[in-house]
Amino acid sequence: MRGVLGAIAVPFCVVVLGVGIQAAAFERPPRDALVASDALRELFRFRVMRATEVVGRHPVRSTCVQGWFRPLHSRRPAPGELVLLSSGVKLYDFGNGIRRIGRRGAVSRFDLARFLLAGCPRFMAERVGSQLVRSRWVDTDASRADGVATLELSFGDRTKPIGLYVDRRTYRPVALRLAGAPKQGWSDLIAGGGRAAVLRVRQAFHLLAKSRNNA
Protein backbone atom coordinates (compact mmCIF):
# COMPACT_ATOMS: atom_id res chain seq x y z
CA MET A 1 0.00 0.00 0.00
CA ARG A 2 2.83 2.39 0.94
CA GLY A 3 4.49 1.59 -2.36
CA VAL A 4 1.34 2.43 -4.32
CA LEU A 5 0.97 5.65 -2.34
CA GLY A 6 4.53 6.66 -3.20
CA ALA A 7 3.99 5.80 -6.84
CA ILE A 8 0.95 8.07 -6.97
CA ALA A 9 2.03 10.82 -4.57
CA VAL A 10 5.24 11.75 -6.38
CA PRO A 11 3.67 12.26 -9.86
CA PHE A 12 0.77 14.09 -8.21
CA CYS A 13 3.22 16.43 -6.48
CA VAL A 14 5.05 16.90 -9.78
CA VAL A 15 1.80 18.00 -11.45
CA VAL A 16 0.80 20.35 -8.62
CA LEU A 17 4.29 21.82 -8.25
CA GLY A 18 4.65 22.11 -12.02
CA VAL A 19 1.43 24.11 -12.38
CA GLY A 20 2.22 26.16 -9.27
CA ILE A 21 5.72 27.11 -10.36
CA GLN A 22 4.56 28.09 -13.84
CA ALA A 23 1.70 30.13 -12.38
CA ALA A 24 4.09 31.90 -10.02
CA ALA A 25 6.80 32.47 -12.59
CA PHE A 26 4.95 33.64 -15.68
CA GLU A 27 2.75 36.67 -16.05
CA ARG A 28 -0.82 35.79 -16.86
CA PRO A 29 -1.81 37.61 -20.05
CA PRO A 30 -3.91 40.74 -19.48
CA ARG A 31 -7.67 40.26 -19.74
CA ASP A 32 -7.73 42.55 -22.77
CA ALA A 33 -5.30 40.30 -24.59
CA LEU A 34 -7.36 37.19 -23.80
CA VAL A 35 -10.55 38.85 -25.02
CA ALA A 36 -8.78 40.03 -28.17
CA SER A 37 -7.53 36.50 -28.73
CA ASP A 38 -11.10 35.13 -28.45
CA ALA A 39 -12.39 37.81 -30.82
CA LEU A 40 -9.64 36.89 -33.25
CA ARG A 41 -10.72 33.25 -33.23
CA GLU A 42 -14.23 34.38 -34.15
CA LEU A 43 -12.94 36.64 -36.94
CA PHE A 44 -11.00 33.77 -38.50
CA ARG A 45 -14.27 31.86 -38.91
CA PHE A 46 -15.48 34.20 -41.66
CA ARG A 47 -14.40 34.66 -45.24
CA VAL A 48 -17.01 37.22 -46.23
CA MET A 49 -17.91 40.55 -44.63
CA ARG A 50 -20.63 42.95 -45.69
CA ALA A 51 -20.54 46.55 -44.50
CA THR A 52 -22.16 49.92 -44.75
CA GLU A 53 -19.33 52.42 -44.71
CA VAL A 54 -19.37 56.11 -43.99
CA VAL A 55 -16.31 58.13 -44.94
CA GLY A 56 -17.12 61.77 -45.53
CA ARG A 57 -20.79 62.35 -46.34
CA HIS A 58 -22.12 59.47 -48.40
CA PRO A 59 -22.68 55.98 -47.09
CA VAL A 60 -21.50 53.16 -49.36
CA ARG A 61 -22.19 49.44 -49.14
CA SER A 62 -19.28 47.06 -49.48
CA THR A 63 -18.66 43.34 -49.69
CA CYS A 64 -15.31 41.82 -48.87
CA VAL A 65 -14.56 38.30 -50.06
CA GLN A 66 -11.33 36.62 -49.17
CA GLY A 67 -9.75 33.36 -50.14
CA TRP A 68 -7.35 32.03 -52.76
CA PHE A 69 -7.66 33.67 -56.14
CA ARG A 70 -5.76 33.51 -59.37
CA PRO A 71 -5.00 37.11 -60.31
CA LEU A 72 -4.75 37.98 -64.00
CA HIS A 73 -1.30 37.31 -65.48
CA SER A 74 -0.52 34.92 -62.67
CA ARG A 75 -0.30 31.15 -62.82
CA ARG A 76 -0.59 30.44 -59.14
CA PRO A 77 -3.53 31.18 -56.85
CA ALA A 78 -2.68 33.68 -54.13
CA PRO A 79 -4.42 34.46 -50.83
CA GLY A 80 -6.05 37.83 -50.86
CA GLU A 81 -9.06 40.08 -50.30
CA LEU A 82 -11.46 41.55 -52.85
CA VAL A 83 -13.62 44.51 -51.89
CA LEU A 84 -16.50 45.58 -54.08
CA LEU A 85 -18.18 48.91 -53.25
CA SER A 86 -21.74 49.77 -54.25
CA SER A 87 -20.25 52.78 -56.09
CA GLY A 88 -18.58 50.30 -58.44
CA VAL A 89 -15.07 50.82 -57.05
CA LYS A 90 -13.05 47.60 -56.83
CA LEU A 91 -10.19 47.29 -54.34
CA TYR A 92 -8.00 44.29 -53.70
CA ASP A 93 -4.93 43.11 -51.83
CA PHE A 94 -2.87 40.05 -52.73
CA GLY A 95 -0.12 40.73 -50.21
CA ASN A 96 1.59 43.50 -52.19
CA GLY A 97 -0.43 46.37 -50.80
CA ILE A 98 -3.95 47.59 -51.45
CA ARG A 99 -4.70 48.38 -55.09
CA ARG A 100 -7.65 49.79 -57.02
CA ILE A 101 -8.74 48.35 -60.32
CA GLY A 102 -8.31 50.89 -63.10
CA ARG A 103 -5.68 52.95 -61.26
CA ARG A 104 -1.94 52.41 -61.08
CA GLY A 105 0.16 52.53 -57.93
CA ALA A 106 -0.79 52.90 -54.30
CA VAL A 107 -4.36 53.83 -53.43
CA SER A 108 -5.44 57.21 -52.05
CA ARG A 109 -6.10 57.64 -48.31
CA PHE A 110 -9.79 57.72 -49.12
CA ASP A 111 -9.68 54.34 -50.86
CA LEU A 112 -7.48 52.95 -48.10
CA ALA A 113 -10.10 53.98 -45.55
CA ARG A 114 -12.81 52.37 -47.68
CA PHE A 115 -10.82 49.13 -47.85
CA LEU A 116 -10.21 49.08 -44.07
CA LEU A 117 -13.85 49.84 -43.28
CA ALA A 118 -14.94 46.88 -45.42
CA GLY A 119 -13.70 44.87 -42.42
CA CYS A 120 -12.15 41.92 -44.29
CA PRO A 121 -11.98 39.39 -41.45
CA ARG A 122 -8.57 37.86 -42.11
CA PHE A 123 -7.04 41.24 -42.94
CA MET A 124 -8.25 42.58 -39.59
CA ALA A 125 -7.28 39.41 -37.73
CA GLU A 126 -3.74 39.55 -39.16
CA ARG A 127 -3.28 43.07 -37.84
CA VAL A 128 -4.77 42.45 -34.41
CA GLY A 129 -2.81 39.18 -34.14
CA SER A 130 0.52 40.71 -35.14
CA GLN A 131 0.04 43.42 -32.57
CA LEU A 132 -0.85 40.86 -29.89
CA VAL A 133 2.20 38.75 -30.66
CA ARG A 134 4.52 41.77 -30.76
CA SER A 135 3.43 43.92 -27.88
CA ARG A 136 0.37 42.38 -26.24
CA TRP A 137 -1.22 45.84 -26.54
CA VAL A 138 -4.82 45.69 -27.67
CA ASP A 139 -7.21 47.69 -25.50
CA THR A 140 -10.73 46.37 -25.02
CA ASP A 141 -13.43 48.65 -23.68
CA ALA A 142 -17.08 47.89 -23.00
CA SER A 143 -19.28 49.98 -25.30
CA ARG A 144 -22.48 49.94 -27.36
CA ALA A 145 -22.81 49.97 -31.13
CA ASP A 146 -26.08 49.81 -33.05
CA GLY A 147 -27.91 49.06 -29.79
CA VAL A 148 -25.79 46.00 -29.12
CA ALA A 149 -23.59 45.56 -26.05
CA THR A 150 -20.12 45.44 -27.55
CA LEU A 151 -16.44 45.44 -26.78
CA GLU A 152 -14.23 47.85 -28.64
CA LEU A 153 -10.83 46.43 -29.58
CA SER A 154 -8.41 49.27 -30.28
CA PHE A 155 -5.32 48.54 -32.30
CA GLY A 156 -2.96 50.16 -34.81
CA ASP A 157 -1.61 53.66 -34.26
CA ARG A 158 -2.03 54.56 -30.56
CA THR A 159 -2.95 58.16 -31.33
CA LYS A 160 -5.40 57.30 -34.12
CA PRO A 161 -6.39 53.71 -33.45
CA ILE A 162 -8.72 51.47 -35.39
CA GLY A 163 -11.64 50.34 -33.24
CA LEU A 164 -13.24 47.00 -33.97
CA TYR A 165 -16.55 46.52 -32.15
CA VAL A 166 -17.50 42.94 -31.40
CA ASP A 167 -20.58 41.50 -29.72
CA ARG A 168 -19.76 41.18 -26.02
CA ARG A 169 -21.25 37.69 -25.82
CA THR A 170 -20.42 36.07 -29.15
CA TYR A 171 -17.40 38.18 -30.26
CA ARG A 172 -19.03 38.53 -33.68
CA PRO A 173 -17.84 41.72 -35.43
CA VAL A 174 -20.46 44.48 -35.35
CA ALA A 175 -18.79 47.72 -36.43
CA LEU A 176 -15.49 49.35 -37.25
CA ARG A 177 -14.26 52.86 -36.51
CA LEU A 178 -11.30 54.72 -37.95
CA ALA A 179 -10.17 57.49 -35.61
CA GLY A 180 -8.30 59.41 -38.28
CA ALA A 181 -5.71 57.17 -39.89
CA PRO A 182 -5.96 57.18 -42.88
CA LYS A 183 -9.27 59.10 -42.53
CA GLN A 184 -12.09 59.26 -40.05
CA GLY A 185 -14.85 56.78 -40.78
CA TRP A 186 -17.31 54.24 -39.52
CA SER A 187 -18.84 51.05 -40.83
CA ASP A 188 -21.58 48.69 -39.68
CA LEU A 189 -20.51 45.10 -40.26
CA ILE A 190 -22.42 41.92 -41.03
CA ALA A 191 -20.12 38.92 -40.87
CA GLY A 192 -20.63 36.17 -43.45
CA GLY A 193 -22.45 36.22 -46.74
CA GLY A 194 -24.25 33.95 -49.10
CA ARG A 195 -23.01 32.30 -52.26
CA ALA A 196 -24.66 35.03 -54.30
CA ALA A 197 -22.54 37.71 -52.66
CA VAL A 198 -19.35 35.76 -53.37
CA LEU A 199 -20.36 35.20 -57.00
CA ARG A 200 -21.21 38.84 -57.50
CA VAL A 201 -17.81 39.96 -56.25
CA ARG A 202 -15.93 37.36 -58.29
CA GLN A 203 -17.84 38.30 -61.43
CA ALA A 204 -17.14 41.98 -60.82
CA PHE A 205 -13.41 41.18 -60.64
CA HIS A 206 -13.60 38.94 -63.73
CA LEU A 207 -12.09 36.07 -61.82
CA LEU A 208 -12.66 32.92 -63.79
CA ALA A 209 -10.87 30.49 -61.51
CA LYS A 210 -12.78 29.20 -58.54
CA SER A 211 -11.72 30.51 -55.17
CA ARG A 212 -10.97 28.08 -52.39
CA ASN A 213 -12.41 28.12 -48.90
CA ASN A 214 -14.98 30.80 -49.48
CA ALA A 215 -17.75 31.00 -46.93
Place this chain on the structure above:
Amino acid sequence: MLEPAVAGRIERRRDAIAWTLERGDIFAWWAASRTIVLSGGLALHWLHRPRGYFGRHIFSHALGPLESWDGIWYRHVAEHGYLLVPGHQSDPAFFPFYPLLLKFVKAVGISTGAGGVLLSNLLFLGALLAFDAFGRAVVTPTLARRGTLLLAVFPTSYVCSMVYPESLVLLAFAFAGVFAVRERWLLCAAAATAAALARPEGILLVFPIAAYVVPRLRRLETNERGRAVAAILAAPAAAISFPLYLGWALHDPLAWSKAQHAWGRSFRLDGIFLAVRRIGDEVAREGWAVRDIAFCVVTLMLLAAALRIGAPRGWIVLGALIVLLPLGSGSFTSDARFGLLALPAYWGLASLCHGRLRFALAAGSSAVLLAAATVSLPLVFP
Protein backbone atom coordinates in the same frame (compact mmCIF):
# COMPACT_ATOMS: atom_id res chain seq x y z
CA MET B 1 39.92 19.15 17.06
CA LEU B 2 40.91 21.31 14.13
CA GLU B 3 43.30 18.89 12.53
CA PRO B 4 40.82 16.31 11.19
CA ALA B 5 38.64 19.09 9.77
CA VAL B 6 41.59 20.69 7.99
CA ALA B 7 42.78 17.33 6.76
CA GLY B 8 39.29 16.54 5.51
CA ARG B 9 39.14 19.85 3.67
CA ILE B 10 42.51 19.28 2.05
CA GLU B 11 41.48 15.80 1.04
CA ARG B 12 38.24 17.07 -0.47
CA ARG B 13 40.15 19.69 -2.40
CA ARG B 14 42.60 17.05 -3.59
CA ASP B 15 39.68 14.85 -4.68
CA ALA B 16 38.08 17.74 -6.53
CA ILE B 17 41.33 18.50 -8.35
CA ALA B 18 41.77 14.83 -9.23
CA TRP B 19 38.14 14.68 -10.43
CA THR B 20 38.64 17.74 -12.60
CA LEU B 21 41.98 16.57 -13.99
CA GLU B 22 40.50 13.20 -14.81
CA ARG B 23 37.92 15.02 -16.95
CA GLY B 24 40.35 17.57 -18.31
CA ASP B 25 39.78 16.52 -21.91
CA ILE B 26 36.03 17.06 -21.54
CA PHE B 27 36.60 20.61 -20.31
CA ALA B 28 39.11 21.21 -23.11
CA TRP B 29 36.82 19.86 -25.84
CA TRP B 30 33.87 21.81 -24.47
CA ALA B 31 35.93 25.00 -24.48
CA ALA B 32 37.27 24.34 -27.99
CA SER B 33 33.90 23.47 -29.50
CA ARG B 34 32.19 26.44 -27.86
CA THR B 35 34.96 28.68 -29.14
CA ILE B 36 34.17 27.44 -32.66
CA VAL B 37 30.48 28.27 -32.22
CA LEU B 38 31.05 31.65 -30.57
CA SER B 39 33.62 32.57 -33.22
CA GLY B 40 31.12 31.61 -35.92
CA GLY B 41 28.50 33.81 -34.26
CA LEU B 42 30.94 36.71 -34.00
CA ALA B 43 31.98 36.27 -37.63
CA LEU B 44 28.31 36.63 -38.63
CA HIS B 45 28.06 39.76 -36.51
CA TRP B 46 31.16 41.35 -38.06
CA LEU B 47 30.55 40.35 -41.66
CA HIS B 48 26.76 40.82 -41.65
CA ARG B 49 26.60 37.90 -44.04
CA PRO B 50 25.27 35.59 -45.23
CA ARG B 51 22.14 37.74 -44.81
CA GLY B 52 19.62 34.94 -45.26
CA TYR B 53 16.52 35.50 -43.12
CA PHE B 54 18.24 37.74 -40.57
CA GLY B 55 17.41 41.41 -40.32
CA ARG B 56 19.91 44.09 -39.33
CA HIS B 57 18.79 44.02 -35.70
CA ILE B 58 20.08 40.43 -35.36
CA PHE B 59 23.51 41.21 -36.82
CA SER B 60 23.79 44.43 -34.89
CA HIS B 61 24.98 42.93 -31.61
CA ALA B 62 27.68 40.36 -30.99
CA LEU B 63 25.52 37.49 -29.75
CA GLY B 64 22.54 38.32 -31.98
CA PRO B 65 22.86 35.26 -34.25
CA LEU B 66 22.99 32.93 -31.21
CA GLU B 67 19.89 34.57 -29.73
CA SER B 68 17.89 34.24 -32.93
CA TRP B 69 15.18 31.90 -34.27
CA ASP B 70 13.34 30.18 -31.40
CA GLY B 71 15.58 32.03 -28.96
CA ILE B 72 13.46 35.11 -29.60
CA TRP B 73 10.36 33.20 -28.56
CA TYR B 74 11.92 31.70 -25.44
CA ARG B 75 12.98 35.19 -24.37
CA HIS B 76 9.51 36.48 -25.16
CA VAL B 77 7.96 33.84 -22.88
CA ALA B 78 10.45 34.71 -20.13
CA GLU B 79 9.58 38.38 -20.36
CA HIS B 80 5.83 38.33 -21.07
CA GLY B 81 4.49 34.84 -20.30
CA TYR B 82 2.22 32.94 -22.67
CA LEU B 83 -0.55 34.03 -25.02
CA LEU B 84 -2.21 31.99 -27.76
CA VAL B 85 -2.90 34.14 -30.80
CA PRO B 86 -5.21 32.30 -33.23
CA GLY B 87 -3.98 32.13 -36.81
CA HIS B 88 -0.48 33.25 -35.82
CA GLN B 89 2.70 31.59 -34.66
CA SER B 90 2.61 32.12 -30.92
CA ASP B 91 4.50 31.12 -27.80
CA PRO B 92 2.45 28.32 -26.16
CA ALA B 93 4.35 26.07 -28.60
CA PHE B 94 7.41 26.44 -26.33
CA PHE B 95 7.75 24.46 -23.11
CA PRO B 96 8.25 26.43 -19.90
CA PHE B 97 11.35 25.24 -18.03
CA TYR B 98 14.00 26.95 -20.14
CA PRO B 99 12.21 30.34 -20.17
CA LEU B 100 11.80 29.91 -16.42
CA LEU B 101 15.59 29.68 -16.08
CA LEU B 102 15.91 32.72 -18.36
CA LYS B 103 13.70 34.59 -15.90
CA PHE B 104 16.11 33.74 -13.08
CA VAL B 105 19.02 34.89 -15.24
CA LYS B 106 17.21 38.16 -15.83
CA ALA B 107 16.53 38.53 -12.11
CA VAL B 108 20.31 38.43 -11.54
CA GLY B 109 20.61 41.43 -13.84
CA ILE B 110 21.81 39.78 -17.06
CA SER B 111 19.79 40.26 -20.24
CA THR B 112 17.81 37.21 -21.35
CA GLY B 113 19.76 37.15 -24.63
CA ALA B 114 23.35 37.14 -23.34
CA GLY B 115 22.25 35.27 -20.20
CA GLY B 116 20.58 32.62 -22.33
CA VAL B 117 23.74 32.04 -24.36
CA LEU B 118 25.82 31.81 -21.15
CA LEU B 119 23.27 29.52 -19.51
CA SER B 120 23.09 27.17 -22.49
CA ASN B 121 26.88 26.89 -22.68
CA LEU B 122 27.20 26.10 -18.97
CA LEU B 123 24.36 23.60 -19.11
CA PHE B 124 26.09 21.95 -22.05
CA LEU B 125 29.28 21.54 -20.00
CA GLY B 126 27.17 19.95 -17.24
CA ALA B 127 25.50 17.74 -19.83
CA LEU B 128 28.87 16.51 -21.13
CA LEU B 129 30.09 15.66 -17.62
CA ALA B 130 26.83 13.90 -16.73
CA PHE B 131 26.79 12.04 -20.07
CA ASP B 132 30.33 10.82 -19.41
CA ALA B 133 29.28 9.53 -15.97
CA PHE B 134 26.23 7.85 -17.50
CA GLY B 135 28.31 6.29 -20.26
CA ARG B 136 30.77 4.82 -17.77
CA ALA B 137 27.87 3.03 -16.12
CA VAL B 138 26.47 1.45 -19.27
CA VAL B 139 29.31 1.07 -21.82
CA THR B 140 33.10 0.85 -21.48
CA PRO B 141 34.93 3.90 -20.06
CA THR B 142 36.76 4.41 -23.37
CA LEU B 143 33.54 4.42 -25.38
CA ALA B 144 31.89 6.64 -22.80
CA ARG B 145 34.66 9.23 -22.99
CA ARG B 146 34.93 9.14 -26.76
CA GLY B 147 31.16 9.43 -27.07
CA THR B 148 31.24 12.46 -24.77
CA LEU B 149 33.99 14.16 -26.76
CA LEU B 150 32.15 13.49 -30.03
CA LEU B 151 28.98 14.99 -28.55
CA ALA B 152 31.02 18.10 -27.65
CA VAL B 153 31.87 18.70 -31.32
CA PHE B 154 28.77 17.15 -32.91
CA PRO B 155 27.69 19.35 -35.87
CA THR B 156 24.23 20.13 -34.52
CA SER B 157 25.56 20.94 -31.04
CA TYR B 158 25.72 24.61 -32.07
CA VAL B 159 22.17 24.88 -30.70
CA CYS B 160 23.67 24.11 -27.26
CA SER B 161 25.27 27.58 -27.40
CA MET B 162 22.06 29.28 -28.52
CA VAL B 163 19.04 30.44 -26.53
CA TYR B 164 17.53 26.99 -26.98
CA PRO B 165 16.66 24.36 -24.34
CA GLU B 166 18.63 21.49 -25.94
CA SER B 167 21.57 21.65 -23.52
CA LEU B 168 19.14 21.65 -20.59
CA VAL B 169 17.36 18.57 -21.96
CA LEU B 170 20.69 16.82 -22.63
CA LEU B 171 21.69 17.48 -19.02
CA ALA B 172 18.35 16.22 -17.70
CA PHE B 173 18.49 13.11 -19.91
CA ALA B 174 22.02 12.28 -18.79
CA PHE B 175 21.15 12.78 -15.12
CA ALA B 176 18.01 10.65 -15.49
CA GLY B 177 20.25 7.90 -16.88
CA VAL B 178 22.88 8.24 -14.15
CA PHE B 179 20.31 8.19 -11.35
CA ALA B 180 18.34 5.31 -12.88
CA VAL B 181 21.50 3.20 -13.08
CA ARG B 182 22.33 4.08 -9.46
CA GLU B 183 18.71 3.37 -8.44
CA ARG B 184 18.31 6.86 -6.99
CA TRP B 185 14.68 6.97 -8.03
CA LEU B 186 13.59 10.32 -6.63
CA LEU B 187 16.55 12.10 -8.21
CA CYS B 188 15.78 10.25 -11.42
CA ALA B 189 12.17 11.50 -11.16
CA ALA B 190 13.47 15.06 -10.66
CA ALA B 191 15.66 14.82 -13.76
CA ALA B 192 12.77 13.38 -15.79
CA THR B 193 10.54 16.21 -14.56
CA ALA B 194 13.07 18.80 -15.70
CA ALA B 195 13.38 17.17 -19.12
CA ALA B 196 9.62 16.93 -19.68
CA LEU B 197 9.11 20.56 -18.65
CA ALA B 198 11.84 21.69 -21.02
CA ARG B 199 10.80 19.91 -24.21
CA PRO B 200 8.01 17.50 -25.20
CA GLU B 201 10.63 14.82 -25.99
CA GLY B 202 11.22 14.61 -22.23
CA ILE B 203 8.11 12.48 -21.93
CA LEU B 204 9.94 9.73 -23.84
CA LEU B 205 12.09 9.11 -20.74
CA VAL B 206 9.27 6.76 -19.76
CA PHE B 207 10.91 4.11 -21.95
CA PRO B 208 14.49 4.04 -20.64
CA ILE B 209 13.43 4.51 -17.02
CA ALA B 210 10.81 1.76 -17.31
CA ALA B 211 13.47 -0.46 -18.89
CA TYR B 212 15.54 -0.07 -15.70
CA VAL B 213 12.67 -0.32 -13.25
CA VAL B 214 10.58 -3.20 -14.57
CA PRO B 215 13.23 -5.95 -14.35
CA ARG B 216 14.14 -4.79 -10.80
CA LEU B 217 10.60 -4.40 -9.47
CA ARG B 218 10.46 -7.78 -7.73
CA ARG B 219 13.65 -7.43 -5.79
CA LEU B 220 12.95 -3.84 -4.66
CA GLU B 221 11.47 -3.17 -1.23
CA THR B 222 7.93 -1.79 -1.10
CA ASN B 223 8.99 1.85 -0.59
CA GLU B 224 11.68 1.61 -3.22
CA ARG B 225 9.21 0.07 -5.63
CA GLY B 226 6.84 2.99 -5.17
CA ARG B 227 9.64 5.48 -5.84
CA ALA B 228 10.81 3.53 -8.86
CA VAL B 229 7.31 3.57 -10.39
CA ALA B 230 7.08 7.27 -9.54
CA ALA B 231 10.30 7.83 -11.52
CA ILE B 232 8.63 6.26 -14.57
CA LEU B 233 5.55 8.45 -14.19
CA ALA B 234 7.37 11.70 -13.38
CA ALA B 235 7.97 12.77 -16.98
CA PRO B 236 4.35 12.35 -18.16
CA ALA B 237 3.14 14.06 -14.96
CA ALA B 238 5.44 17.03 -15.60
CA ALA B 239 4.34 17.23 -19.22
CA ILE B 240 0.68 17.24 -18.13
CA SER B 241 1.32 20.21 -15.85
CA PHE B 242 1.98 22.41 -18.90
CA PRO B 243 -1.47 22.09 -20.55
CA LEU B 244 -3.03 22.37 -17.09
CA TYR B 245 -1.20 25.64 -16.56
CA LEU B 246 -2.22 26.85 -20.03
CA GLY B 247 -5.81 25.91 -19.18
CA TRP B 248 -5.61 28.12 -16.10
CA ALA B 249 -3.73 31.02 -17.66
CA LEU B 250 -5.23 31.09 -21.18
CA HIS B 251 -8.49 29.22 -20.55
CA ASP B 252 -7.38 26.74 -23.18
CA PRO B 253 -5.61 23.52 -22.17
CA LEU B 254 -5.12 22.68 -25.86
CA ALA B 255 -3.21 25.89 -26.51
CA TRP B 256 0.06 23.96 -27.02
CA SER B 257 -1.28 21.78 -29.84
CA LYS B 258 -3.10 24.75 -31.43
CA ALA B 259 0.12 26.77 -31.38
CA GLN B 260 2.02 23.79 -32.82
CA HIS B 261 -0.54 23.71 -35.62
CA ALA B 262 0.22 27.35 -36.44
CA TRP B 263 3.92 26.42 -36.56
CA GLY B 264 3.10 23.78 -39.15
CA ARG B 265 3.31 20.85 -36.75
CA SER B 266 0.01 19.07 -36.79
CA PHE B 267 0.47 15.37 -36.29
CA ARG B 268 -1.36 12.69 -38.23
CA LEU B 269 -1.22 8.92 -38.24
CA ASP B 270 0.21 8.62 -41.73
CA GLY B 271 2.64 11.52 -41.13
CA ILE B 272 5.80 9.41 -41.37
CA PHE B 273 4.76 7.90 -44.71
CA LEU B 274 3.81 11.36 -45.93
CA ALA B 275 7.19 12.75 -44.85
CA VAL B 276 9.00 10.00 -46.74
CA ARG B 277 6.78 10.36 -49.81
CA ARG B 278 7.29 14.13 -49.86
CA ILE B 279 11.09 13.99 -49.63
CA GLY B 280 11.48 15.00 -53.27
CA ASP B 281 9.12 17.98 -52.94
CA GLU B 282 10.68 19.07 -49.67
CA VAL B 283 14.20 19.02 -51.09
CA ALA B 284 13.08 20.83 -54.25
CA ARG B 285 11.37 23.53 -52.19
CA GLU B 286 14.10 23.94 -49.59
CA GLY B 287 17.49 22.42 -50.32
CA TRP B 288 18.45 22.51 -46.66
CA ALA B 289 15.93 19.73 -46.04
CA VAL B 290 18.72 17.36 -47.15
CA ARG B 291 20.54 18.20 -43.92
CA ASP B 292 17.60 17.14 -41.74
CA ILE B 293 16.96 14.00 -43.76
CA ALA B 294 20.65 13.03 -43.64
CA PHE B 295 20.91 13.55 -39.89
CA CYS B 296 17.73 11.55 -39.32
CA VAL B 297 19.19 8.61 -41.26
CA VAL B 298 22.63 8.96 -39.64
CA THR B 299 21.10 9.08 -36.16
CA LEU B 300 19.15 5.87 -36.83
CA MET B 301 22.29 4.18 -38.14
CA LEU B 302 24.31 5.27 -35.12
CA LEU B 303 21.56 3.97 -32.84
CA ALA B 304 21.83 0.62 -34.62
CA ALA B 305 25.58 0.68 -33.98
CA ALA B 306 24.90 1.48 -30.33
CA LEU B 307 22.50 -1.45 -30.11
CA ARG B 308 25.24 -3.71 -31.41
CA ILE B 309 27.62 -2.74 -28.61
CA GLY B 310 24.93 -3.40 -26.01
CA ALA B 311 23.73 0.13 -25.18
CA PRO B 312 20.53 0.04 -23.10
CA ARG B 313 17.54 -0.73 -25.29
CA GLY B 314 15.24 1.70 -23.54
CA TRP B 315 17.57 4.53 -24.55
CA ILE B 316 17.76 3.20 -28.11
CA VAL B 317 13.94 3.31 -28.27
CA LEU B 318 13.99 6.87 -26.95
CA GLY B 319 16.60 7.88 -29.53
CA ALA B 320 14.67 6.33 -32.41
CA LEU B 321 11.39 7.92 -31.32
CA ILE B 322 13.05 11.31 -30.96
CA VAL B 323 13.84 11.40 -34.69
CA LEU B 324 10.83 9.41 -35.94
CA LEU B 325 7.93 10.98 -34.01
CA PRO B 326 8.41 14.51 -35.41
CA LEU B 327 7.99 13.01 -38.87
CA GLY B 328 4.36 12.49 -37.85
CA SER B 329 3.87 16.11 -38.91
CA GLY B 330 4.68 15.04 -42.47
CA SER B 331 8.02 16.87 -42.60
CA PHE B 332 11.70 16.38 -41.71
CA THR B 333 12.03 20.02 -40.61
CA SER B 334 14.43 20.38 -37.63
CA ASP B 335 14.91 16.62 -37.33
CA ALA B 336 18.69 17.17 -37.24
CA ARG B 337 18.30 19.23 -34.08
CA PHE B 338 15.88 16.77 -32.50
CA GLY B 339 18.34 13.93 -33.15
CA LEU B 340 20.94 15.69 -31.01
CA LEU B 341 19.11 14.34 -27.95
CA ALA B 342 19.51 10.68 -28.98
CA LEU B 343 22.23 9.92 -26.43
CA PRO B 344 23.19 6.35 -27.47
CA ALA B 345 24.00 7.61 -30.99
CA TYR B 346 27.28 9.06 -29.62
CA TRP B 347 28.29 5.70 -28.17
CA GLY B 348 27.41 4.18 -31.53
CA LEU B 349 29.58 6.76 -33.30
CA ALA B 350 32.42 6.17 -30.84
CA SER B 351 32.18 2.42 -31.44
CA LEU B 352 32.67 3.01 -35.17
CA CYS B 353 35.79 5.08 -34.51
CA HIS B 354 38.29 2.43 -33.38
CA GLY B 355 41.80 3.69 -33.26
CA ARG B 356 43.11 7.20 -32.95
CA LEU B 357 43.09 8.02 -36.63
CA ARG B 358 39.43 7.23 -37.17
CA PHE B 359 38.49 9.07 -34.01
CA ALA B 360 40.54 12.10 -35.03
CA LEU B 361 38.94 12.03 -38.49
CA ALA B 362 35.42 11.83 -37.05
CA ALA B 363 36.10 14.58 -34.52
CA GLY B 364 37.84 16.78 -37.08
CA SER B 365 35.08 16.51 -39.66
CA SER B 366 32.47 17.07 -36.94
CA ALA B 367 34.25 20.25 -35.88
CA VAL B 368 34.35 21.51 -39.47
CA LEU B 369 30.63 20.77 -39.89
CA LEU B 370 29.96 22.46 -36.54
CA ALA B 371 31.65 25.63 -37.79
CA ALA B 372 29.77 25.42 -41.11
CA ALA B 373 26.44 24.88 -39.35
CA THR B 374 27.05 27.91 -37.15
CA VAL B 375 27.86 30.30 -39.96
CA SER B 376 24.88 29.08 -41.99
CA LEU B 377 22.51 30.07 -39.19
CA PRO B 378 20.97 32.97 -41.13
CA LEU B 379 20.16 30.67 -44.03
CA VAL B 380 18.23 27.93 -42.31
CA PHE B 381 16.12 27.30 -39.25
CA PRO B 382 18.02 25.03 -36.77
